[in-house]
Amino acid sequence: MIRKELVAASAEPLILSLLAKGESYGYAIIQDIKARSNGKLNWTDGMLYPVLHRMEHRGLIKSHWGQSETGRKRKYYSLEKNGKTAMAKHHEQWSLVHSVLAGLEKEQYV
Amino acid sequence: MFDIEKSIADWRRQMLAAGLKTPVPLEELEIHLREEIEGQMETGAHPQQAFENSVREMGQADALKGEFKKVGGTQGDPQRVLPRWRVFWWGVGGLVVTWFSSWADPIVLHQTASWNYWLPTNVAFATFAFSGLVIGLARWQTKWTFFWVSILGLIGTTIVDSLCLYVFHRGDWVSTFLQRGHIPWVAFYLPWTILIPTGFFGGLFDYRLWVRKWIFRRKLA
Numbered sequence: 001m002i003r004k005e006l007v008a009a010s011a012e013p014l015i016l017s018l019l020a021k022g023e024s025y026g027y028a029i030i031q032d033i034k035a036r037s038n039g040k041l042n043w044t045d046g047m048l049y050p051v052l053h054r055m056e057h058r059g060l061i062k063s064h065w066g067q068s069e070t071g072r073k074r075k076y077y078s079l080e081k082n083g084k085t086a087m088a089k090h091h092e093q094w095s096l097v098h099s100v101l102a103g104l105e106k107e108q109y110v
Numbered sequence: 111m112f113d114i115e116k117s118i119a120d121w122r123r124q125m126l127a128a129g130l131k132t133p134v135p136l137e138e139l140e141i142h143l144r145e146e147i148e149g150q151m152e153t154g155a156h157p158q159q160a161f162e163n164s165v166r167e168m169g170q171a172d173a174l175k176g177e178f179k180k181v182g183g184t185q186g187d188p189q190r191v192l193p194r195w196r197v198f199w200w201g202v203g204g205l206v207v208t209w210f211s212s213w214a215d216p217i218v219l220h221q222t223a224s225w226n227y228w229l230p231t232n233v234a235f236a237t238f239a240f241s242g243l244v245i246g247l248a249r250w251q252t253k254w255t256f257f258w259v260s261i262l263g264l265i266g267t268t269i270v271d272s273l274c275l276y277v278f279h280r281g282d283w284v285s286t287f288l289q290r291g292h293i294p295w296v297a298f299y300l301p302w303t304i305l306i307p308t309g310f311f312g313g314l315f316d317y318r319l320w321v322r323k324w325i326f327r328r329k330l331a
Contacts, residue, residue, distance in 0.1 A: 026138060046174045
């Protein structure tokens with residue numbers, strides 16, 4: 001299981017990257033992340049919504065109410081222009097951290 | 111016999127009792143809870159088990175309330191920014207009102223009493239309207255913060271405006287209101303009254319949206 005702090009820190013870049021593929025809603029976002037991480041990245045379901053709302057307040061994403069194919073009400077989230085910029089920044093920073101970490105790991109085996 | 115609807119209603123009551131009273135998050139959480147329960151039942155879980163698991167995965171009401179509360183506040187969140195276009199339209203709205211008020215009032219040029227009226231009115235406008243902007247910038251929470259500050263600004267300006275009219279044109283302030291100078295007072299006062307809320311709410315309702323709708327309708331026509 002991934003540490004709580006890392007899960008929290010990665011929430012925003014993951015949501016942004018997921019929404020870059022198209023609009024989605026809370027339940028689907030959680031299921032998608034669970035599936036992509038083989039269940040290792042486990043968010044407390046309810047905690048996703050404050051994160052989504054915070055991102056919406058900051059103008060990174062926007063939302064609208066819609067309906068599922070079964071007629072259920074759903075709140076869909078999609079990326080705003082600012083969100084795309086923020087996502088690019090996140091990717092840059094996470095890639096940097098990853099490359100530093102990978103480089104250090106490689107040096108240990110030399 | 112386990113009643114899933116009753117259990118969801120009880121969960122909702124617990125959330126409300128814990129202080130999660132904002133309707134939108136609670137509705138969203140309930141929709142999520144229902145989807146999670148259905149998802150688990152599709153994989154063969156018993157309804158009661160599915161409900162209990164879903165509630166556990168949803169998290170404690172107190173923790174959720176704390177997280178949602180953080181969304182409402184700006185202090186301590188340096189990343190939060192006020193959209194630039196909103197500040198822009200607020201500024202434009204405020205400037206237009208102030209400019210219009212000085213331009214459209216011919217009496218200002220001739221009568222000392224009108225200066226006495228014009229100056230406090232504009233100081234009041236600037237104070238009330240722009241304090242709204244400052245408060246909004248400092249404590250940017252929701253659209254409703256701006257809305258209420260704007261309403262207060264509007265009421266405040268109207269009160270000061272009326273008081274000035276009464277004090278400086280005592281006795282005939284109704285006729286003053288209707289007949290001042292060569293241009294009827296109403297000609298000045300009405301646009302002023304319309305422009306204040308327009309300037310105030312311009313940022314709130316986003317002029318761009320109106321323009322887009324207008325263009326859209328024209329395309330359809």
